[in-house]
Amino acid sequence: MKKLVHSAWALLLVCALVLAACSSNNDGGKSAGESPAGGKNSGGSGAGTVTLTFWTFNELHQKFFESMAEKWNAANPDQKIKLEATTFPYDDNHNKLLVALQSKTGAPDMADIEISKIGNYLKGDPQLVPLNDIVEPEKANLVMSRLDNYAKDGKYYGIDYHVGAQVIYYNKEILDQAGVNADDIKTWDDYEKAGQQVLAKTGKPMTTIETTDQWSYWPLVVQHGSDFLDKDGTVKMNDQANLDVLTYLQKLVKEKVAVAAPGGFHHAEEYYGFMNGGGAASVWMPMWYMGRFTDYMPDLKGKIIIKPMPVFKEGEMRSSGMGGTGTVITNQSKNQEIAKKFLAFAKLSKEGTIEIWKQLGFDPIRSDVWEDPALKETNKFTDYFGTNLWDVLIGVRDEIAPTNIKERTPAVSDVIKTKVMFQAINDLKDPKQVLDEAAASIK
Numbered sequence: 001m002k003k004l005v006h007s008a009w010a011l012l013l014v015c016a017l018v019l020a021a022c023s024s025n026n027d028g029g030k031s032a033g034e035s036p037a038g039g040k041n042s043g044g045s046g047a048g049t050v051t052l053t054f055w056t057f058n059e060l061h062q063k064f065f066e067s068m069a070e071k072w073n074a075a076n077p078d079q080k081i082k083l084e085a086t087t088f089p090y091d092d093n094h095n096k097l098l099v100a101l102q103s104k105t106g107a108p109d110m111a112d113i114e115i116s117k118i119g120n121y122l123k124g125d126p127q128l129v130p131l132n133d134i135v136e137p138e139k140a141n142l143v144m145s146r147l148d149n150y151a152k153d154g155k156y157y158g159i160d161y162h163v164g165a166q167v168i169y170y171n172k173e174i175l176d177q178a179g180v181n182a183d184d185i186k187t188w189d190d191y192e193k194a195g196q197q198v199l200a201k202t203g204k205p206m207t208t209i210e211t212t213d214q215w216s217y218w219p220l221v222v223q224h225g226s227d228f229l230d231k232d233g234t235v236k237m238n239d240q241a242n243l244d245v246l247t248y249l250q251k252l253v254k255e256k257v258a259v260a261a262p263g264g265f266h267h268a269e270e271y272y273g274f275m276n277g278g279g280a281a282s283v284w285m286p287m288w289y290m291g292r293f294t295d296y297m298p299d300l301k302g303k304i305i306i307k308p309m310p311v312f313k314e315g316e317m318r319s320s321g322m323g324g325t326g327t328v329i330t331n332q333s334k335n336q337e338i339a340k341k342f343l344a345f346a347k348l349s350k351e352g353t354i355e356i357w358k359q360l361g362f363d364p365i366r367s368d369v370w371e372d373p374a375l376k377e378t379n380k381f382t383d384y385f386g387t388n389l390w391d392v393l394i395g396v397r398d399e400i401a402p403t404n405i406k407e408r409t410p411a412v413s414d415v416i417k418t419k420v421m422f423q424a425i426n427d428l429k430d431p432k433q434v435l436d437e438a439a440a441s442i443k
Contacts, residue, residue, distance in 0.1 A: 050335050052342065053108035054085040057093035060291075061112055061161070061325065062086075064359050068346040071355075081342060090114070101127040101330060109333035110343065113158060115149055115324040115405060116413040122152045123407050129329040129336050130155040134344040141368045142348070143321070145402035150326040158326020159347045162362035164286040165393055165400050166219040166309055166320045169293070173303045174281040177202050182307050188220075188248060191310045195257035198281045205259045205280045208271070209249050211426045212264035214416045215285055215322065220245045222320040222401045224312050228416070233406035235442045237416075238435035244312065246424050246431040253425055260425055272296040284309060286322040287393065291361040294384045301384045308396050320401040363393055370394055411442055 056062050062085045069083040086108075088096060094117045100107035101121065113121055121128060135147055135156045143163050150158030170182045178201040180194045195206030210216040221227060226241030236242070252258035259280070263270035266285060275283065276297040285292075293304060308318040327347060329339045346352045353364035354374045361381045369375065375390055376382075382389065415438045423429040 049080045049082050050338055051082045051084055052110060052333075052335060052339055054083055054110040054112075055093055055097060055108045056085065056087050056112040056325075057090040057114065058112065058325070059087045060360055064356065065346060067359065068352060068355065069342070071351070072342055072345055075345075079338065081338065094120070097121075097330075100332070104332070107330040107332040109335055109339050110327060110329055112325050112327055113150075115160075115326065115409075117410055118150055118158060118326060118405060119407040119409040119411075121328070122150075122157065126152060126155075126157055127331050128157040129331055129333070129340070130157060131159060131329070131340060131343070132156055134340050134348060135159070138344075138348050138366070141366050143365050143367055143400070145321055145400070146324065146365045149324060149403065149405040150328070158328045159343060160324045160326050160365055161347065161356055161360065162286075162288050162324065163365055163367075163393075163400060164288055164322045164324050165363050165396065166223070166284065166286050166322050167306050167392060168282055168284040168309050169289070170282045170305050170307060171278060171280070171300065171303055172305045174198060174202055174204060174278060178281070180281075182305060185307070185310055187314075188310045188312050192252065192255075192257060195252065195281070196255065199257055202281075204278070205257060207252070207258045207282050207284070208261040208266070208275075208280050209253060209258050209421075209425050210261045210265045211422045212417055213266065214413060214421070215266060216249065216261075217245060217416065217421060218403075219284065219286075219309070219320045219322050220248075220312075222322075222403055223309060223317050225316065225401075227404045228412045229404045229406045229408055231404055233404075233408055235408065235412070235439050237412060237420075237442070238432075238439040242435055243432055246420070246435060248312075250424050250428060250431055254428065267292065276300060287363045288323060288361070290381055290385065290389075294361070294380050304385060306385060306389060306392050308392060308399075317396075317399040317401040319396040319399050321403060367397065370397070408442060415441060 054065055065085055066083055069081055073080045094113065097107065097111050097113070098120060132155060146160045146163055147156050149160070150156060172182070175182055175198065178198040180197055185191050185194050198204060198206050221242050224241045224245055226236060226239055228237040230236050249258070253260065261271050262268065262274040265271065266283060276299050293300060311318060327343060329336055329343065333339055347356070348366065350366065350369055353366040353369050354372060356362050356364050357375055358379060370390055370393060376387065420434055420438050423434045424431050
C-alpha cells in the first residue's frame with residue numbers, strides 16, 4: 001500500500017511538470033518573440049527580439065558590438081536584437097570556433113577571426129556565410145583590399161575593423177635631443193643614419209625589433225613589393241625582398257641602432273615599461289597601435305608624432321595594411337539575415353565606422369569618413385597624439401600596400417613568430433639560411 005501511494009504521488013508530480021512546461025511554451029521563461037541563446041529562432045522583421053551570439057578574443061571588440069547593439073535597437077524598435085557576447089583567450093576563441101564548424105554544431109551566430117588565422121577557415125568549403133550582398137553595395141566607399149583578405153572564389157566571408165595602415169611613431173623629445181628632424185627621414189638609409197646619430201647623442205637605440213612576432217618584419221616586406229605568399233598562395237618568403245628586409249633589420253641590431261624588443265614583442269608588459277620610460281626613439285606599427293600608447297604608455301603623451309613609413313627605394317608605397325580581425329557569420333546561425341544587417345550596420349555604415357574610430361581608435365575601412373568632421377572631434381587619441389592624425393592617413397591613402405592572405409598564412413605566420421625572427425635578430429643567424437629553412441618547412 002505504501003509503495004502504491006508513493007507511485008501515485010510520483011505520477012502526479014510528473015504530470016504537473018509536463019503541464020508547467022506546456023504553459024510556458026517551452027521557451028525557458030523568455031518573453032514572447034525572444035529567441036533562446038544561440039539564436040535558433042528565425043527572427044524576421046517584427047518577430048520581436050532575436051538573440052545573436054558573438055565570440056571574440058578582444059574585450060574591446062565585445063564592448064564595441066554591445067554598444068552597436070544598443071544603437072541598432074534604438075534605430076530598429078520592431079526588429080530588436082539581444083547580443084550575447086563572449087570574450088575568450090586568443091587561442092581558445094579560434095580553436096573552439098574551428099571545432100564547432102568542423103563538427104557542424106555549437107558555433108555562434110557571429111565570431112571574430114584574426115587575420116593570420118582566417119586561412120584555417122577558408123580551406124575546402126567554408127562553413128561561413130558569404131557577405132557579398134552587404135559588401136558590394138558599399139564597394140565604392142571601402143578599402144577593398146581589407147575585404148579581399150577574407151575572401152575566396154569571389155565571396156567575402158569577413159569584415160575587418162580597420163585598414164591597419166602601417167605608420168612610424170617617433171619620440172620627438174628624443175629626436176630633438178639628438179638634433180634629428182623626422183620629416184627628413186624618407187628612406188631606410190636615412191632612418192639608419194638618423195638612428196646612428198640618436199645613439200651617438202643620447203645613448204638610446206632608434207628602435208626595437210620583435211623576436212617573437214611579425215610586425216617589425218612583415219610590413220617592410222610588403223612595402224618592398226613582396227610578401228610571404230604570392231597571390232596564388234605559393235611560398236615566397238625566401239625571395240630577394242624578404243632577404244633584403246631581414247638583412248637590414250639584423251644590420252640595425254648589429255649596429256645597436258636597434259635592440260630586441262623587451263619581452264620579445266611590442267605587446268609585452270616589459271616592452272610597454274621600456275618605451276614608457278623613453279627607452280627607444282621610435283617604433284613602427286599599424287595605426288591600431290595608438291591604443292597601446294594611450295592605455296599602456298601614458299608618460300609619452302604629447303611626445304609621440306606619427307609619420308609615414310620610410311621606403312627602401314623611390315616609388316615604393318609608404319604604408320601597408322597590417323593585421324586585422326574579420327567578423328564572420330557562421331552557417332549554423334538560424335538568424336543569418338538579421339545578423340548580416342546588424343554586421344553591416346556595425347562595421348560598414350558611416351555611423352558604425354565612425355564609432356570604430358571613436359571607441360577603438362582604429363582607421364576605418366570606409367575611407368569616405370576619413371575627412372568627416374566627426375573624426376576631428378577631441379578624444380583620448382587627439383589629446384595624446386595631436387589633431388593631425390588623419391592628415392597622415394589621408395596622405396598615404398593611395399600608398400597602402402595590400403597583403404596576400406591565403407590558406408597557408410597561419411602556417412607561415414607561425415614559423416615567422418617562432419623561428420625566423422628569433423634566429424635572425426636574437427641569435428644573429430645568417431638571414432638567407434633562416435629564410436631558406438623556413439620556406440622549406442612550409443613547402
